[in-house]
Amino acid sequence: MSFNIALTGLNAASADLSVTANNIANANTTGFKESRAQFADFFLSNAYGVSDTAVGGGVRVGKVSQQFTQGAISVTNNSLDLAVSGTGMFTLSKNGAISYSRAGQFGTDRDGYVVNGSGARLQAYPPVAGGASFDSANLSDIQLSTSDNPPSPTTLLKTGVNLPAEAKVPVTTPFASTDPTSYNNTTSVTVYDSLGTAHPANLFFVKSATPNEWTMHTQIDGNEIGTGQTVTFNADGSLATPANGQIALPSYTTTTGSNPVTMTLDLKNSTQYGNTFSVNSLTQDGYATGRLSGIEVTQEGVVQARFTNGQATPLGQIAMANFANPQGLQQLGDTSWGETFSSGPVIRGTANSSNFGLIQSGALEGSNVDITKQLVNMITSQRSFQANAQMISTTDQITQTIINIR
Template structure:
């Protein structure tokens, strides 16, 4: 009995050393989760149920349990390196099989799909045309994006202050080339339906009526429509045009674009003091945009950024948690599979509920504590040596008994 008891100790210590060695070997593996060996004592069963005077029969390995504690976050400056700061797993498509991982070293393959080094594709919730994401289905994240289409300018907003001391009305007809025909001007760039840029200028000329101005609009050097009158009350607030805006006649384009139809909004205009000031001058169009990069927000929204300042959502990273993560099946390559013991995957998005936030441009390192593992290695070695000594001692006792005459 002593031989078998000591042998079970040797086997258990060997398994423990193997687990410790695996932890140490993976101290630098991205997303790796350390494991620990769980032991259970062994007793021979008694048909009478009487075991108070019974010696133990050794030890067995009850299980090897992975520890899903948080690893450190190391920054890499690679936009597609992702780390989860908190609970949750990335969802991956491994040739049709759904697997899960904490290792976020992703990059595009030759078809533009975002994959890990093993070729497993990162799963996302696809974007909806109306905004938001379809959290009812998963799809592979793909980075194939062309230029961002332009948007035609339809509205100009000018928040300006015209000086109360407007001076006298110009003595000559308005001419953008004649500075004597107006008092103040400001310009901005607008875009047609093909994304071509045009210069739109607003010219302000005082009239003979105090508090009233003629507003002239010039596009690409050509006067567009008749002058519009802007008038202010005694407190400097805008009275006309009604509603604060006016519509310009369509401007035909020679490049095949649709006519440029603009509404000028002066609702933020005032007449205070004696200084002309432009507080804001904006328009709602933009040119064609070229891709400048990919970014992932803390909520896991992957979006493409373009030179025209626009962003296009490509999907939202699908996250998963489990009621019993230790019950997941280890598949190697720092990925796990769902099992009956783990419970079904609970899906969601990052930085919501129990899910941690995503840190882009960073990786989660292994959670192995090398110092603790080295200390544990010494303890396991001592246990192995003690069990080996137990076998030696038992052998000596047996030899002594055999030598009795």
């Protein structure tokens, strides 16, 4: 009986050493979670239960459990390196098979899909029309767009200028953009047509003889758009007309073959104070064609393609997963896990929400293995193995003594 009991001790110590060896071997594996061998004693029993004089049947490995504690996060400055700070796992798909991982070393394949080292594709919620929200009911592969971002024509030009209240009527009439004595002030901005071609637009402000009244002229490519527009101010310097601050300009036909440029001028932030002309704001909503300049991932897991024209296109929001019992997950290798009955059904969500941690782009979560702790455990397991081996040796000596009795 002692032989069998000591043998179970040898097997248990050997299993513990194997678990420790695996932890140490993966100490530098991204997203790796250490394991722990859990032991349980057992008694031999019969139909009448365990005898009062039973000394036990030895030890067994009850379970090898995963420890899903947070690993240290290190910065890599690679935008597709992702680390989860807090709870949650990445969702991956390979040929339709779903798996989960904390390892965020991602790159792209030849088709532009975001994949890990084994070729599994990172899953995300696809953007709905307009990109303002995401379809959380469906999963899709994230694919980085390599095409150009299409241009958008200018439709709204916002300007907030201060016109000097003490300005004098120009000495030259009528207005001519080539004659600085025919206007008081000017400013310029670049606008775009439907083909993304840039056009210089100039705004000229001419003081009229009527108090608090100005005439504004708009030119694109040196061509005046319509006639001068009258702008008036109240006695306190605030804008009086146009009442809503907006002026609809006539369409301008370009020479590039684009659609006519049709703009609305928004002057509601303009004022008439003091004796100084100033441009406080001057913006327009058009932009040229843009080429992909980089990928950005927010803390909420929103993957955006950045373009050279300053635009950002959302490609999806990374799908996060959690489980009621993560220790029940099945290890699949490649630092990934699969759902089982013991783990419970997957709980999906998004990063930086109430049930999930945030995502750090340009960073990786390292292994949660504590080398010092593992080395101490290795020594403990070694001593346990030696003690059980000594027990077998002692039992053998006792048995030999009995055999030698004459």
